[in-house]
Amino acid sequence: MNANDLIPDRYHGVWQRTLLQTPATHDTTTWVRWLQTGLWHGDLRVPPEADRTTPAGRAEQQGFGGTTLITHPDAGQPEVCTWQRQIDLQPPRSTPDAGHMVFEAPDCVHETGIHGQYFEVWERLPGSLGTRIALAALDATGAPTAERLLVAGRYLMHLRPRSAAWPAGTAPDDSLAEVVARHPQRAEDLLDFDISFGTLEHGVWTIERASVPALEGRVDSVTVQRKDQHTAWVGSARLPQRWQVLEWHAVDAPD
Structure with missing residues (x-):
């Protein structure tokens, strides 16, 4: 792994999603964790209403892992984070998993969808930096x-x-x-x-x-x-x- 492959330090750690807003959804209750190292990520999402005693309920979960890429578009535009999924609980997507990222504070980042209409708020968990x-x-x-x-x-x-x-x-x-x-x-x-x-x-x-x-x-x-x-x-x-x-x-x- 080349040092140039690493993403900025501000992304490191474990992030908890506290809000998902779409034209049809306002979600503050789904359990979501995004773990980010210098290059690799893992993500797990568990809806609170899913009856996970049944196959249908377990199929409502989401989770994936792979590498993370940060790119910088035109001047004045927020940087783009792309989660390059190498493994995925769900079937393949037709569009990349990418969002515009704006850090409102060191431990809070806002994500706005590029290939979908959504807005998410992520907050970093204490104790998730270092190793x-x-x-x-x-x-x-x-x-x-x-x-x-x-x-x-x-x-x-x-x-x-x-x-x-x-x-x-x-x-x-x-x-x-x-x-x-x-x-x-x-x-x-x-x-x-x-x-x-x-x-x-x-x-x-x-x-x-x-x-x-x-x-x-x-x-x-x-x-x-x-x-x-x-x-x-x-x-x-x-x-x-x-x-x-x-x-x-x-x-x-x-x-």
Whole structure:
């Protein structure tokens, strides 16, 4: 990773969405966390009204991960943040996920949609600055996979994508709920996508929210150790052990 690839420090940390405004929606209750390292992001969104005991309810969640790009348009225009999604709980989009960003304060940023009509307010969580780590799980051959482990300050997010391919006929901008409704026999495979978020303190990971509801409230022992320039080991009962280092800025790193 080249230092020029890193996004500005002002974006680092974990951001909580406190408002979504669209022509049809005023939402202050959906649970949303965006974790941002120097380059990598993870995002999880859980609607409060979703009945997550059912496949249809779980399909209403959103979550994704990938790299983040900051660009500067013409003079006088707000800078643009683009979330380049490499994995996504929902089907592919037809337009980029990008917004104009205006920092109203160091810990508050306003996002206005470019390819959609929306306005969002994001507030940075205390304790989410300092350590920034991004890891990619390694498979049995030592090749990196799409599975990610991200750390920002005292927060950890794990992202494991589904292994199933989208069914034939899935079109850009279909919702996962629509795909599951068309292919109910494949619901579990399509929903087998784990994004888990919580705090990592003194080697204890407490999961606050997860796309798999049964994981919420779980407390696991997790240690993250860098072995060399390119590899790290994770000690955990349910996470892979060997990881590729994508980014490692260890200030008060997890013990």
